[in-house]
Amino acid sequence: MAKFAIGVDLGGTNLRIAAVHSSGKVLEKITLGTEVARRDRVIDEMCIAIRDLAARHKAAGALAGMGIGVPGIIDMESGMLRASPNLPGWHDYPVRNEIERRLGTPVILENDGNAAALGEKWLGAASAVEDMCMITMGTGIGGGIVLQGRIWHGMTGMAAELGHVTVEPEGVLCGCGSHGCVEQYASASAIKRMAMEAIASGKAPELARAMSEDPEFSAKAVYQLALQGDEAARQIFRRAGKSLGMLVADLINIFNLPIYVIGGGVASAWDAFAPAMLEEVRLRSYIYKATAPAENARETEDGNIVGEEAPAGPRTIITQAMLGSDAGLIGAARLPMMAHG
């Protein structure tokens, strides 16, 4: 039977809501700002938009439900947000209860990295497999693990905190209390921090000029310079790629999955960090070496992998996400469809 669902991606800056058909078609998508400081109002606006969208698309089929992707650590049992760097002040806020009270119906709350993984599994880069891992490179680093088609939550719903895997034991202090988490080297904030460090060292004149000219200097500006061949900027992305490669190699050695999908805003700088990432993965995972596509392999339009040295047998794919910033939104909408079979 045709059905549709509402997906929500509650970010620190934007609140995005979509009606998605069970065929995968996005029926409508709206974006609101998130006034983080006024959480009750954010929830009010979200619920009004959910109701509007649900009413407007009822001709599309039965409403399967609502899925809400939120950044941070969720207590799956109580629906409380336990910690969320991107939603300051929402700590221990009963997000699920507040939404359900307004809508008068159950909703499914999910970590945004998990929702993005499910989105890429459903309609994106991992749609051909049942087991996959997604790494999201945004302000921080998050991720999601899908095993046998379902999100792996772990004991308390905290699984896939991939940003806090150690890549530099004596490295930069992380907000989590540890040192050298991959989030400190391969996230957008890390790229900005490394650029500031390079500028402070006096060895990055182009980065210094870009920063002085741009009040909103960010990872994106560093990427622009890397594209133009600036060595300091290129070096920062190589460092990010190397750190990410250590994480991916660890994941391959632990899981031996068919596909690892790299998403989030920073992933669009793929050409700047991917070579260093793949070099590191080849160094650190003999499982990858035994199962990697040949370096000259390419995918044909009908989905076959061709290349002179393509090895026989199953291959490990490391690839860019396909759904861009919609992965979490689409994955959130997928949640109620799965819950009801």
Next chain:
Amino acid sequence: MAKFAIGVDLGGTNLRIAAVHSSGKVLEKITLGTEVARRDRVIDEMCIAIRDLAARHKAAGALAGMGIGVPGIIDMESGMLRASPNLPGWHDYPVRNEIERRLGTPVILENDGNAAALGEKWLGAASAVEDMCMITMGTGIGGGIVLQGRIWHGMTGMAAELGHVTVEPEGVLCGCGSHGCVEQYASASAIKRMAMEAIASGKAPELARAMSEDPEFSAKAVYQLALQGDEAARQIFRRAGKSLGMLVADLINIFNLPIYVIGGGVASAWDAFAPAMLEEVRLRSYIYKATAPAENARETEDGNIVGEEAPAGPRTIITQAMLGSDAGLIGAARLPMMAHG
């Protein structure tokens, strides 16, 4: 219906074979030497022993089958041993075919770390849960991951190569080609190597004396000195514990499992490495901090955890294996019981 199975643990030194009842009772256990250089003869002896044991215990019930735990990377589909540091010369040897040809019946081949994990899950430290991870600290470091009661094999059966997770990016060269794998810091060979390094530095007189007196100087001798309070020996085990703690913290951040079981020969030096391991896990995993048993917690005889500051909710347990060197043998015997329901 009562049944029993034959389990085999094929190690580089010993070949151990047991008949195990479906109730968990070990009916009989025999140990033979492994003449690694004569692989056909090893397989001959194994098969004779399997037949003898099966015949001797047929009164115990129906024979569910045979499970064989082997060290190294197995190609699950072909039953070939792809690589095995502990069985030199067995590379690309069709182990499963050779056994099945002699016995005239199918057998189940499994990586020894996976078999040990299944053993601890069935009758050992993790018998109360469905999801667990085992780390085996032997000559090398291996492991197994059990999810929803079943071994997680990954795409090509190579999952849980836990010894090759990176803990020192610029560290010691590993046989796998990478640098700073945890196996280079927390295995029996690593402990011996670190002791030799300490002796060479001239700062470990007690270790130097122990080595000169003992032609079979090994990790065990280092442990004996650590027990006697020798600072150089204690420092080596702290280093091992710290490295192991990084691995365990990564696994907690990735999986959020209820229990992590530490086994293998080195695990019996628990008191020498566990404090440093737990300190590192607390530093590197806020999931652990949020779910750890209180430091003064202890388990009562009826299985409850008590302690002044024991937090509410599910807890993450890091614990020593219970089955000792029998874990792999018992897990191997469990394989055919599970395969047949």
